[in-house]
Amino acid sequence: MAAVMPVPAASRVLMSGNEAVARAVWEAGVKVAAAYPGTPSTEMLEVISSYPDLYAEWSVNEKVSLEVAIGAAYAGSRSFCCMKHVGMNVASDALMTLTLTGVVGGLVIAIADDVGLSSSQNEQDSRYWGRFAHVPVLEPADSQEAYAMTLYAYELSEKFQVPVILRMTTRINHVKSLVTVGERNEYVGAGFKKEPARFVMVPGNAGKRIPLMFARDIKLRELAETSELNFIEEGSDKRVGFIASGPAYMHVKESFPNAPVLKLGFSSPVPFEKCRELAAMVDLVVVVEEVEPLVETELKAQGIKVIGKEILPLQGELSPNVLKPAIARLLGEPVTETTALAPMQVFPRPPTMCVACPHLGVYYTLSQVRNLNISGDIGCYTLGAGHPWNALDTCVSMGASMGVALGMDKGRGEADKDKRIVAVIGDSTFLHMGMQGLLDMVYNKGNVTVLLLDNRAVGMTGGQNNPGNGYGIHGEEAPRVDFAKLVSALGVKDERIHVVNPYELPVLFKTIREEVKVPEVSVIITDQPCVLVKDYHKLKPFEVIDDKCTGCGNCIDVGCPAIHVTRRGKEVKPSGREVDLAFVRIETSVCTGCGLCVQPCAPKAIVHHVQTSPIQLVTKGGCAA
Amino acid sequence: MSENTNILVVGIGGQGVMTATEILAEAAIALGHDAKKTEVAGMAQRGGVVSSHLRFGQRVLSPQITPGTADVLLGFESAEAMRWQHMLKPGGITLMNTARLVPPVVELGLFDYPEDPLAEIRKSGNKVVAFDATTIAQNLGDIRLGNTVMLGAIADHLPFGAEVLLDCVLKRFQRKGEKLVKLNRQAFEAGRAAVGEAETAAA
Ligand code: SF4
Numbered sequence: 001m002a003a004v005m006p007v008p009a010a011s012r013v014l015m016s017g018n019e020a021v022a023r024a025v026w027e028a029g030v031k032v033a034a035a036y037p038g039t040p041s042t043e044m045l046e047v048i049s050s051y052p053d054l055y056a057e058w059s060v061n062e063k064v065s066l067e068v069a070i071g072a073a074y075a076g077s078r079s080f081c082c083m084k085h086v087g088m089n090v091a092s093d094a095l096m097t098l099t100l101t102g103v104v105g106g107l108v109i110a111i112a113d114d115v116g117l118s119s120s121q122n123e124q125d126s127r128y129w130g131r132f133a134h135v136p137v138l139e140p141a142d143s144q145e146a147y148a149m150t151l152y153a154y155e156l157s158e159k160f161q162v163p164v165i166l167r168m169t170t171r172i173n174h175v176k177s178l179v180t181v182g183e184r185n186e187y188v189g190a191g192f193k194k195e196p197a198r199f200v201m202v203p204g205n206a207g208k209r210i211p212l213m214f215a216r217d218i219k220l221r222e223l224a225e226t227s228e229l230n231f232i233e234e235g236s237d238k239r240v241g242f243i244a245s246g247p248a249y250m251h252v253k254e255s256f257p258n259a260p261v262l263k264l265g266f267s268s269p270v271p272f273e274k275c276r277e278l279a280a281m282v283d284l285v286v287v288v289e290e291v292e293p294l295v296e297t298e299l300k301a302q303g304i305k306v307i308g309k310e311i312l313p314l315q316g317e318l319s320p321n322v323l324k325p326a327i328a329r330l331l332g333e334p335v336t337e338t339t340a341l342a343p344m345q346v347f348p349r350p351p352t353m354c355v356a357c358p359h360l361g362v363y364y365t366l367s368q369v370r371n372l373n374i375s376g377d378i379g380c381y382t383l384g385a386g387h388p389w390n391a392l393d394t395c396v397s398m399g400a401s402m403g404v405a406l407g408m409d410k411g412r413g414e415a416d417k418d419k420r421i422v423a424v425i426g427d428s429t430f431l432h433m434g435m436q437g438l439l440d441m442v443y444n445k446g447n448v449t450v451l452l453l454d455n456r457a458v459g460m461t462g463g464q465n466n467p468g469n470g471y472g473i474h475g476e477e478a479p480r481v482d483f484a485k486l487v488s489a490l491g492v493k494d495e496r497i498h499v500v501n502p503y504e505l506p507v508l509f510k511t512i513r514e515e516v517k518v519p520e521v522s523v524i525i526t527d528q529p530c531v532l533v534k535d536y537h538k539l540k541p542f543e544v545i546d547d548k549c550t551g552c553g554n555c556i557d558v559g560c561p562a563i564h565v566t567r568r569g570k571e572v573k574p575s576g577r578e579v580d581l582a583f584v585r586i587e588t589s590v591c592t593g594c595g596l597c598v599q600p601c602a603p604k605a606i607v608h609h610v611q612t613s614p615i616q617l618v619t620k621g622g623c624a625a
Numbered sequence: 626m627s628e629n630t631n632i633l634v635v636g637i638g639g640q641g642v643m644t645a646t647e648i649l650a651e652a653a654i655a656l657g658h659d660a661k662k663t664e665v666a667g668m669a670q671r672g673g674v675v676s677s678h679l680r681f682g683q684r685v686l687s688p689q690i691t692p693g694t695a696d697v698l699l700g701f702e703s704a705e706a707m708r709w710q711h712m713l714k715p716g717g718i719t720l721m722n723t724a725r726l727v728p729p730v731v732e733l734g735l736f737d738y739p740e741d742p743l744a745e746i747r748k749s750g751n752k753v754v755a756f757d758a759t760t761i762a763q764n765l766g767d768i769r770l771g772n773t774v775m776l777g778a779i780a781d782h783l784p785f786g787a788e789v790l791l792d793c794v795l796k797r798f799q800r801k802g803e804k805l806v807k808l809n810r811q812a813f814e815a816g817r818a819a820v821g822e823a824e825t826a827a828a
């Protein structure tokens with residue numbers, strides 16, 4: 001992640017929405033910023049941590065990160081917290097009380113909605129949290145707006161003593177566009193002033209805060225009516241007017257440059273009068289919003305005639321090629337045939353685990369053990385559900401592998417009577433939400449074998465540090481949790497805790513096979529670093545001796561992307577059975593020498609690579625086309 | 626509204642598709658254009674499909690390229706160049722690396738890798754120039770130069786001069802020493818020449 005810190009004020013810089021928010025957080029004089037990584041929100045905190053003069057942390061989960069931000073805001077400082085949409089489900093417990101106490105120093109929560117599901121288990125519209133918690137929602141449409149709205153959100157937050165939600169979507173978080181930046185302003189915090197009637201939310205105190213929240217709603221709606229973030233652009237073609245928020249606004253402008261548009265930047269509470277104003281200007285009003293019909297439903301309840309999800313999709317991203325035909329149909333115009341070719345048929349290319357990934361051996365082994373039901377979790381190891389392993393049966397939400405496994409055990413049907421239940425979880429995920437589930441499993445005497453895959457990083461989001469790897473957000477040394485001791489403290493019997501090397505397949509196989517037979521909770525910890533982090537060291541690469549390879553294909557089942565098939569064949573066994581053969585080669589330049597594929601190769605055809613000639617430095621570039 | 630230029634860069638996670646697009650964006654900005662860059666990448670780090678969109682011009686609204694409107698498709702891998710053909714506008718051009726990166730699902734025999742992606746693309750009537758960027762980079766001593774070779778390849782297919790783009794490429798390596806600057810200049814020129822030669826041969 002590029003540090004944008006050295007960029008001087010007033011420069012025009014190409015920034016992603018995440019980078020733009022980070023810059024604004026720094027300029028706003030924020031003192032504390034916290035998050036748990038999650039696509040597409042991760043880079044916000046990553047970039048913030050590259051700025052000086054503020055405290056940044058990777059928290060163990062989103063609820064804790066919000067709590068840290070709340071503490072700082074109570075203490076009078078400006079604070080920031082960000083997360084992906086599913087993270088807010090975790091943090092919501094804190095949010096729903098925060099809305100009553102309010103804040104002293106400004107607190108901005110940036111929520112990144114993964115519209116279009118680039119890497120999430122569901123698609124949800126975080127604007128609902130604004131309605132649910134009665135807090136204002138700002139929706140930028142590009143990086144410049146993300147930057148400006150973040151700065152404004154701090155003012156708004158302090159004026160109304162309310163947390164502000166900045167709702168972003170993948171198309172804001174990861175799109176790079178131009179931003180004109182400013183400079184950092186020091187913000188001097190007020191210090192914590194004791195005020196138990198406000199900060200101690202026992203029922204008696206909370207009850208008195210609720211009417212204040214409703215009064216605040218009225219004031220916020222009045223502000224939304226006059227806010228410059230909500231503006232009407234009059235167009236010449238009055239047949240259809242649009243109400244749009246977030247990146248949907250850009251798609252509307254691109255598709256219908258001459259149509260009147262009400263752009264909602266301050267979209268909650270909804271400015272009803274502004275919407276009526278637009279409605280009065282045009283024949284039809286279409287509300288264009290990603291994903292749910294939030295604004296649309298509220299406008300309809302107000303008796304304002306609008307069209308929305310009747311003609312637009314309830315799922316995924318909007319874009320000009322979704323909007324244009326929908327509006328043409330609405331107006332009874334012919335839908336202009338697109339001149340684009342039909343997509344050509346090409347094989348799918350799903351994401352794979354990395355070459356030499358320490359999870360490869362685990363899934364390979366799991367695929368070799370019979371009679372398992374495997375409950376999985378969120379992380380790189382979710383890819384174990386794919387080929388060639390097919391060794392993961394469920395994935396619900398972060399940390400859920402524990403509870404789901406216990407439920408599968410306790411609720412087993414007749415058909416699963418003899419099945420063994422395995423739960424797979426990563427280190428960061430375990431610390432995020434898994435620990436409580438394991439405790440529950442131990443306490444309630446579950447019969448589950450837990451595989452705790454400690455790869456010393458939050459691998460999926462790019463290898464961020466966490467209490468499992470002994471490094472802080474800036475790469476500095478930090479206390480490292482001892483997983484064996486931790487699970488022991490949660491009540492797992494010491495003889496049921498094993499730490500194994502995931503590259504030693506026979507040991508792994510034996511341990512798993514023995515532990516699944518024991519009718520109580522076992523924890524098998526695999527302890528090898530993710531190949532993307534600095535603790536990983538490459539070894540001497542391997543190659544395949546052609547003459548020795550029998551084409552059994554065993555090594556392919558390990559699933560390492562460095563192994564390639566050179567030719568296929570067929571063989572008739574003495575039994576008369578016909579088997580498929582696949583002869584292989586190893587891409588030596590990427591093989592890290594982990595040794596996994598060597599182990600299932602019976603004829604010992606995989607050996608260390610002997611480099612015969614050093615790479616030639618040829619100065620003239622050849623061309624094969 | 627004046628027309629935007631739409632460039633689609635495609636490949637596989639880890640090939641440097643996003644960096645290449647970013648450098649193209651920097652060149653456009655250096656010339657005073659407005660620009661937007663976005664990716665469609667499912668967990669890009671892990672061998673999945675990556676497509677990176679760049680739009681530039683006087684004012685860019687939507688960051689995504691609408692299917693059928695890309696001016697140039699820069700393909701880092703053959704099957705990927707084929708996968709994204711529908712994004713090209715009629716008369717648009719594909720510049721593609723002939724390298725084949727075969728994914729595990731194909732190794733496992735679940736799907737077939739297209740026999741001849743280049744021929745498939747030609748069949749569709751679209752204009753295409755193919756060259757072996759990976760070998761060019763290897764011959765220069767480092768497969769990682771492939772990214773710069775690809776940028777050299779697109780250099781003469783932009784609405785601005787190749788020099789601006791080369792400057793943006795080299796700026797990235799200035800801090801890393803003269804040797805890398807020189808190698809990248811060579812890689813850029815080799816990519817540029819490869820496309821030039823292929824076009825002359827086809828003409
Ligand atoms: S030894 Fe085998 S499994 Fe390990 S990185 Fe090399 S090819 Fe992949």
Ligand code: SF4
Pocket residue numbers: 544548549550551552553554555556582583584600601602603604605606
């Ligand atoms: S496991 Fe050994 S014999 Fe079997 S395909 Fe792989 S290299 Fe060939």
